[in-house]
Amino acid sequence: MATQTAPTVRDIDEARERLAGVARVTPVYGSETLSRLAGREVWLKAENLQRTGSFKIRGAVNRISFLDADERAAGVVTASAGNHGQAVAWAAREAGVRARIYVPLDAPMAKVEACQNYGAELVLEGERLENAMAAAQAYVQAADATFVHPFEDPRVIAGQGTIGLELVEQVPNAATVLIPIGGGGLAAGIATALRAVKPDVRIVGVQAGKSGYTIADGIFVKHPGELTMGMLDSLLDDIVHVADDEITEAIVLLLERSKLVVEGAGAVGIAALLARKAGGGDGPALVVLSGGNIDPTLLISVMRHGLTAAGRYLVVRTRIPDRPGELIKLLQLCAEKRVNVVSVEHHREGMHISVAETEVELTVGTRDLAHGDEVIAALVEQGYPTERVR
Amino acid sequence: MATQTAPTVRDIDEARERLAGVARVTPVYGSETLSRLAGREVWLKAENLQRTGSFKIRGAVNRISFLDADERAAGVVTASAGNHGQAVAWAAREAGVRARIYVPLDAPMAKVEACQNYGAELVLEGERLENAMAAAQAYVQAADATFVHPFEDPRVIAGQGTIGLELVEQVPNAATVLIPIGGGGLAAGIATALRAVKPDVRIVGVQAGKSGYTIADGIFVKHPGELTMGMLDSLLDDIVHVADDEITEAIVLLLERSKLVVEGAGAVGIAALLARKAGGGDGPALVVLSGGNIDPTLLISVMRHGLTAAGRYLVVRTRIPDRPGELIKLLQLCAEKRVNVVSVEHHREGMHISVAETEVELTVGTRDLAHGDEVIAALVEQGYPTERVR
Numbered sequence: 001m002a003t004q005t006a007p008t009v010r011d012i013d014e015a016r017e018r019l020a021g022v023a024r025v026t027p028v029y030g031s032e033t034l035s036r037l038a039g040r041e042v043w044l045k046a047e048n049l050q051r052t053g054s055f056k057i058r059g060a061v062n063r064i065s066f067l068d069a070d071e072r073a074a075g076v077v078t079a080s081a082g083n084h085g086q087a088v089a090w091a092a093r094e095a096g097v098r099a100r101i102y103v104p105l106d107a108p109m110a111k112v113e114a115c116q117n118y119g120a121e122l123v124l125e126g127e128r129l130e131n132a133m134a135a136a137q138a139y140v141q142a143a144d145a146t147f148v149h150p151f152e153d154p155r156v157i158a159g160q161g162t163i164g165l166e167l168v169e170q171v172p173n174a175a176t177v178l179i180p181i182g183g184g185g186l187a188a189g190i191a192t193a194l195r196a197v198k199p200d201v202r203i204v205g206v207q208a209g210k211s212g213y214t215i216a217d218g219i220f221v222k223h224p225g226e227l228t229m230g231m232l233d234s235l236l237d238d239i240v241h242v243a244d245d246e247i248t249e250a251i252v253l254l255l256e257r258s259k260l261v262v263e264g265a266g267a268v269g270i271a272a273l274l275a276r277k278a279g280g281g282d283g284p285a286l287v288v289l290s291g292g293n294i295d296p297t298l299l300i301s302v303m304r305h306g307l308t309a310a311g312r313y314l315v316v317r318t319r320i321p322d323r324p325g326e327l328i329k330l331l332q333l334c335a336e337k338r339v340n341v342v343s344v345e346h347h348r349e350g351m352h353i354s355v356a357e358t359e360v361e362l363t364v365g366t367r368d369l370a371h372g373d374e375v376i377a378a379l380v381e382q383g384y385p386t387e388r389v390r
Numbered sequence: 391m392a393t394q395t396a397p398t399v400r401d402i403d404e405a406r407e408r409l410a411g412v413a414r415v416t417p418v419y420g421s422e423t424l425s426r427l428a429g430r431e432v433w434l435k436a437e438n439l440q441r442t443g444s445f446k447i448r449g450a451v452n453r454i455s456f457l458d459a460d461e462r463a464a465g466v467v468t469a470s471a472g473n474h475g476q477a478v479a480w481a482a483r484e485a486g487v488r489a490r491i492y493v494p495l496d497a498p499m500a501k502v503e504a505c506q507n508y509g510a511e512l513v514l515e516g517e518r519l520e521n522a523m524a525a526a527q528a529y530v531q532a533a534d535a536t537f538v539h540p541f542e543d544p545r546v547i548a549g550q551g552t553i554g555l556e557l558v559e560q561v562p563n564a565a566t567v568l569i570p571i572g573g574g575g576l577a578a579g580i581a582t583a584l585r586a587v588k589p590d591v592r593i594v595g596v597q598a599g600k601s602g603y604t605i606a607d608g609i610f611v612k613h614p615g616e617l618t619m620g621m622l623d624s625l626l627d628d629i630v631h632v633a634d635d636e637i638t639e640a641i642v643l644l645l646e647r648s649k650l651v652v653e654g655a656g657a658v659g660i661a662a663l664l665a666r667k668a669g670g671g672d673g674p675a676l677v678v679l680s681g682g683n684i685d686p687t688l689l690i691s692v693m694r695h696g697l698t699a700a701g702r703y704l705v706v707r708t709r710i711p712d713r714p715g716e717l718i719k720l721l722q723l724c725a726e727k728r729v730n731v732v733s734v735e736h737h738r739e740g741m742h743i744s745v746a747e748t749e750v751e752l753t754v755g756t757r758d759l760a761h762g763d764e765v766i767a768a769l770v771e772q773g774y775p776t777e778r779v780r
Binding site: 024027029032033036048049053105106108109110117252255256257258259260261262292296297299300303304306307312338340365367368371 | 414646693758
């Protein structure tokens, strides 16, 4: 690939005209709870409410609008089981262009179906994204089709940059803007727009973990490319990292308080704010929630984890005599303490369990950590040897 | 209480002026997936993104704006552990008026805390909402404070009606509007506005179950009051009912496809549309998502239920010889079929289990119902006696 040139704010302005009436101008919300927790005014750019559930259609629509007649006839291609694949499928259909999306065999059915529903041709190929990518490249060569890169393309970056122009109008007094970094196209585009229109704003890129996404992207580890990394180096004030636990807490808070479903990669900005990693004092912080395409089974795990951390679940292990009526006594004590029993497990094998007793692992729903402590104290007071598991 | 008069569209217009800059003008979103599933264009009024997470602040703000100086000094009171309580707490704080909220002892901590964070004085009283209500009424008498009713009040109804004025501007071509009915204030207000501005639109009220809310409201069964019922009788084209299973499916779809957290009571309109209960042909349908305050533990249950129904979980029971290495064989077969093991349970007691074998209950994550069938077929082919549990 020849060396590419970074887009300018003029490219972004033009992209905005192309996106008008196609992409949504997503809303910005303040959040009282998040502001209190972060110790500064917090604003959320809800790009998870964008069409297809992520910002990616901005870049895809802009890129596809540059195709000439021959290129349109040959169609577009990409390899992605995630947001970019859905965005290319959607943008191609809107433009009346054929799209061919390569995904690995293990890709979640929901995402494959989403691409198909947008009218794309799906090709399941290989165990990993690398295999799907190789197959996509081979097809591009053979069919003279256009490969739409998720970030290493100035026209894609310019499309993502349109968010920056909206931000300046929606929250003119923002002091710090936090943007997730995966491949870097989103942050590079937004930062280009902000530096042109509002040069003094502090811009912080946020990455998940030190080694790329984990819960923030189940598919594969993304790193910024040559073009985007060069742009980020010159445009950002800082790049910070957040841990999975911090992301989990952010997802749960956004869900519970802001009623927004945000994927891991989209919640890193809130995670950074809550961990006081954003810097730049206590001025208004504006966080880009880049997408909402989180797998429901993963979301359930995230919520359970978050609720346990907040003391909304208590797991205790205790022992009771192995005879009729004893479990009822234990459960009555739970009912008196107004906890909701989630599960009861009996364990009869183990060095510390005598033949006349059984170990019981109780999972109960509690109001908060203090309520859990109260339950444990009540069990101990009644003579149950009780150990908190989590 | 003296007989009250229904508000007019003029009252609603005036309420809108009072709400300007206080309540959010919540966005309306189209949904491709929901439109496909419902067989007609579907638009979502995202009132779950309203401040405090539900439409209730519209009525509360409007009601409180009518207080005179003496009433303001004495403060407002209500009994509610839910959306109305939070809305009164929030609206009172915005107006600089004291609020006292009575809630039952068992009220979820998250809701109690939300009211406290909005600066209200919380009084925990009694086992049920009726007890809290009685205590609130006693205080109102004693302190000459103003009780803010959740729906039987023309000023509250006029506040909720402001949504109707927004709807007409946001989706001018809506043919059918679906509105949840609990106490009836929301539907009465919106219908008053719609009948005045767009008299021909079909207006359908949606209730959960035949006997009031179940999953749609964990707190207590609400019925329309005298004032709201009279209004609904004359304003609505139809009232339909949806079942818990239909509501569950609607919540999961809104979460997965629209990235919106919607509570049971807020999802009944989508449930009615998907169950083809809305009537009125196939014109554009506009659904009011009234709120997003769903308890996270309930949301987890709803999601698990929805995913199981969609074939994303498979639970099978089988038997294996009770000796080392046999479980590994079984799990290897699962790995080959590319299912993710969620849990493994051994059962050794039971009439049909011989001493040399153990029953295993396997819960696995599957792509869809067909994938689950494939797994079962593979187990049976390898000689495992396999029974689908769910």
